[in-house]
Structures are given as structure tokens and as C-alpha cells.
Amino acid sequence: MYFRGVISQSDMEKIDKIYKAALELFTTKGFHGTPTSEIAKTAGVANGTLFHYFKTKEDLINSLYLKVKNELVEESINGIDKIDSIKLKVEFLWSKSIQWAMTHPQKLFFIQQYMYSPYITTNTLEEVDKIKEVYIKLIQEGIKTGEIKDVSVDLIYILMTQHLFGMIQYLIMNPEKYHNSEFMNMSFNLIYDILKVN
């Protein structure tokens, strides 16, 4: 987001409306498929107002990504320091991420859509590695204590993330499983069995 000066309450409301409209339209019609004019119209502001808050369309896309991804990070991390065991910490992150994705499926889809688009700038990518850091530290700690296999940290991180995405994909198609605690328990063990030292 691009802005010079103090951001007032009414600014924030307007910006939020633009974000909301953009998220809705991007996920249903794609980045290219949504003209800025339609975003403005859906948000209930004039075309010019959109460009008052965002330098370009690309700026809007990148800002929205940062906002959404940040939301995911905050909600997943919040409260983790109260937990002691490494396994429980990993499980905490795991279930919080799933919880977030199940309550905001559109936002998850946006993240994926963005990740595989040519809009990503190294700049944006770097800003977002907070959650990766948390995972990486956990994994490293686990390797040190001997709880987690001594395999490349990067590999473990990628596999966890991909496994998580897969599980969410399945849950979105079979939402009743999400409320089946036996299933959810098993689903975590499926991935943790890979990581843990037998």
C-alpha cells in the first residue's frame, strides 16, 4: 500500500472496502479478469479513489497479499509460546493454520493464486518469511533434541507446507471431516510420523 500522511479511521474503512472487493473479484475472475474500475465500483468508491490509496494495480495486488498472509501468520502464531513440547507446538501451528484456512477459504485460494503468478517480487517474498522462520526454528530445535529426523530443514518445511495445503484441499471438498476429531487427529499424525525419529 502506498500512502503519504496519517491514515485516519475513514481511510482505513475505505481501504478495507477496496481490499474486500479485490479479494472477492480476484479469486473469482483472476487478476487480469478484474478491471480496477470494477474493484472500485464493488467497493463503492470512485476509480480515482482507488488510485489515491494504491499507486498501481500491481501495488494493490501485492499489498493485499501481504495483508492476507500476515493475517494467517498472526493467527497461527498467537499463543504458541505458552506451549512447551515441540510436537505440541508443531501441532498447534498445524491446527491453527487449518482453522484459518477453513474459515477463510477465499483468502487461502488468493495466496495460492498469487504464489504461482508472475506478480511476486522478491521484495514481497522476503517480507513474508516470518512464519517460515517460526517453523524453521521449531524444526531445528526438534533436530537438536533428537525428536525430529536430521534431514534438511528446508525439505521438511516444504513437505509440511505442501502436506498442509493438501489436507486443506481435501477438507474443503469434505467439510464434514473437519468436525471429526478422530480424523483430524489422524491427519496430523500422518505428517508428524514423517518428521519424528522412530
Next chain:
Amino acid sequence: MYFRGVISQSDMEKIDKIYKAALELFTTKGFHGTPTSEIAKTAGVANGTLFHYFKTKEDLINSLYLKVKNELVEESINGIDKIDSIKLKVEFLWSKSIQWAMTHPQKLFFIQQYMYSPYITTNTLEEVDKIKEVYIKLIQEGIKTGEIKDVSVDLIYILMTQHLFGMIQYLIMNPEKYHNSEFMNMSFNLIYDILKVN
């Protein structure tokens, strides 16, 4: 692809040149970022020729996807019937897929780019379920014989695919590991340990 009449050798050559140019440009500049005019220019044909073979730009994108995905399917499946054990069959598919991805990283990137874009039509998706069928049958057989865990077939399929994508992502970033057979062996066991009944 859209065409009326017999497709000659020279047609195929032209079409291939268009596909090649499109793949190159789409993966580096995105679907929206590449004008059809540039595809035609790169392919060395006139603008009108492109539209002679493909009804619309979207038709080109979808056709290219089908072609690439089909290539992956064919190369992964070819020879699998000579193998007996289920585990070895799964491993065969697994390593063939990785092999293909490592020799055609651009095509893999295109597949992912497409999967998370709004160009997918149900039509296209259905046409592409051939490889899924092979996997699904293998999994079902494995469940019946007791070799594979009795979990939802769809879930197992999604997890395998995601795990595979993750592994490829890692290998592309660390290509030296691809030639390390100890690593490659371990990488397969990582996923098979999830599936197999202990």
C-alpha cells in the same frame, strides 16, 4: 485445439512452434503478460495463423495445458504394467514423475500456474483425470491387499501429489540431490511410510 480437416505434417510443425513459444512466454511473463501477437512473432508465424489453429487465446492456453499434462501422464505410465508389487509400482510412478519434472521444469511450472488460474474449465479438468485413475486404482488395490492404510483414497491421492510437488520444488532448488541416490531413496520412503500399514 481447434481445427477443421486433416492435420498435415506442416500443420503440426507450425502448431508445435506456437506451443513452444507460448510455453516460454507464459511461464516467464504470465498469461496476461503475453500478447498473442508476441506468441505469433516468437513462433515465426503471422498473427492470423495463430487464430487459424486456435479459436481464442483461452483455447490456446487450455490446449497447451492438455498437451503438457498428457505428456507427463504418458511418460509416467509407460512401462508400469511390467512391474508386479504395488510398492514398486507406486515408486515407479513417483520416480518417473520426478524425472519428468526435473527434465521439464518449465512445463511443471506451467501446470502449477494453470492449476491456480481461472482458466481451468471443468471440461479440461475431466479430460485430465487419466493419471489420477492410475493412482487411484493402485491405491485401492493396495488397500485391498492390506499394504496401504485404509484411509480415503482421495486423501491419499492428494497427499501424494502435494508431497511430490514439494519434493520437486526442493530438488529444483537443490539439483545436486537429484543425483544422490541415497537421498532419492529416502525421499520416496518419506511418503511411502505415510501410506503403508505398519
Next chain:
DNA sequence: TAGCATAGAGTGATTAGTCAATCAAAATTA
């Protein structure tokens, strides 16, 4: 009244797709 937010018509650039003209090769005729 000063200063910033908002509006929305306007602009210039871009692009998917068209179409009438051209060309090459195959088919037909002499």
C-alpha cells in the same frame, strides 16, 4: 478558508480477434 479526499469523465496505449488480399501447391484440363 486552506488543504486534503473524492469523484468520474477523459486519454492514450494496448490487445484479441477479423478480414480481404496473396500465395503455394494440388487437381484438373488440354
Next chain:
DNA sequence: TAATTTTGATTGACTAATCACTCTATGCTA
């Protein structure tokens, strides 16, 4: 075989539409 006609591929200038972004006039608030 040579001349002529037919067929369909190929071309690229052109068009109609779209879109990101600008700009100036107006509104609002402190």
C-alpha cells in the same frame, strides 16, 4: 507435359473494445 483452375493456408494491417491511470473540478472537514 504444360497451362489453368481450384483450394485452402498464410499474411499483417486494421478495428473495436478495454483498461490502467490521469486530471481537474468539487466536496468536506478542521
